[in-house]
Amino acid sequence: MSARFDIAATALPGLNVLTRTHIGDSRGWFERIFCVEELQEVLGKRSVVQINRTLTLQRGSVRGMHFQHAPSAEMKFVSCLHGEVFDVAVDLRPESATFLQWHAELLSAHNRKTLAIPEGFAHGFQTLTDNCEMFYLHTAAYNPSAEDGLSPKDPALAIAWPLPLTELSARDAGHPMIAAGFRGVRL
Numbered sequence: 001m002s003a004r005f006d007i008a009a010t011a012l013p014g015l016n017v018l019t020r021t022h023i024g025d026s027r028g029w030f031e032r033i034f035c036v037e038e039l040q041e042v043l044g045k046r047s048v049v050q051i052n053r054t055l056t057l058q059r060g061s062v063r064g065m066h067f068q069h070a071p072s073a074e075m076k077f078v079s080c081l082h083g084e085v086f087d088v089a090v091d092l093r094p095e096s097a098t099f100l101q102w103h104a105e106l107l108s109a110h111n112r113k114t115l116a117i118p119e120g121f122a123h124g125f126q127t128l129t130d131n132c133e134m135f136y137l138h139t140a141a142y143n144p145s146a147e148d149g150l151s152p153k154d155p156a157l158a159i160a161w162p163l164p165l166t167e168l169s170a171r172d173a174g175h176p177m178i179a180a181g182f183r184g185v186r187l
């Protein structure tokens with residue numbers, strides 16, 4: 001049980017949506033964005049080792065779908081601190097009953113939701129407003145040699161992006177489509 005976070009399971013086992021409880025007073029409000037103690041049931045024995053922040057200027061932009069291979073596989077806690085995004089996690093765990101299924105969650109400064117994405121998932125998002133600021137907690141360090149990605153346009157995933165896909169990075173535009181016989185990622 002957590003007082004500071006409402007923790008809700010999604011249809012993809014291990015993928016959780018956290019809603020941050022805020023405490024308001026006449027000055028404004030206070031919230032915990034992360035808490036080792038209160039998030040123990042989703043964090044387990046992992047530790048947060050890196051915190052990243054991004055700004056995406058234009059509505060409709062997509063970043064993703066990203067993951068790191070073992071031994072740099074990581075859990076990510078993804079929040080939107082300004083604007084609103086359509087945030088997507090894809091299950092790439094070979095033994096999972098929901099292999100290749102995706103889950104999307106609207107994340108915004110307003111709804112105070114965080115997507116807690118475990119190892120074995122790819123992650124990406126589309127901005128629904130200009131000037132979206134994202135805040136990530138990672139349980140593994142960035143390792144460019146372990147980085148990999150799936151195409152956000154892959155018909156095998158059929159992600160229902162709300163807007164036409166604009167402003168993809170060169171790297172993201174170059175991710176290959178999933179090949180026949182793709183078995184997922186090893187953890």
Ligand SMILES: Cc1cn([C@H]2C[C@H](O)[C@@H](COP(=O)(O)OP(=O)(O)O[C@H]3O[C@@H](C)C(=O)[C@@H](O)[C@H]3O)O2)c(=O)[nH]c1=O
Pocket residue numbers: 052054063064065066076123124125136142169171
């Ligand atoms: C992710 C990352 C990138 N970089 C560098 C590499 C590059 O020069 C620049 C921008 O990197 P990218 O284009 O990969 O940034 P971006 O597309 O925003 O990457 C992010 O996308 C979302 C969907 C995620 O899930 C994140 O984990 C992360 O992969 O920053 C770091 O130095 N450290 C990092 O941890």
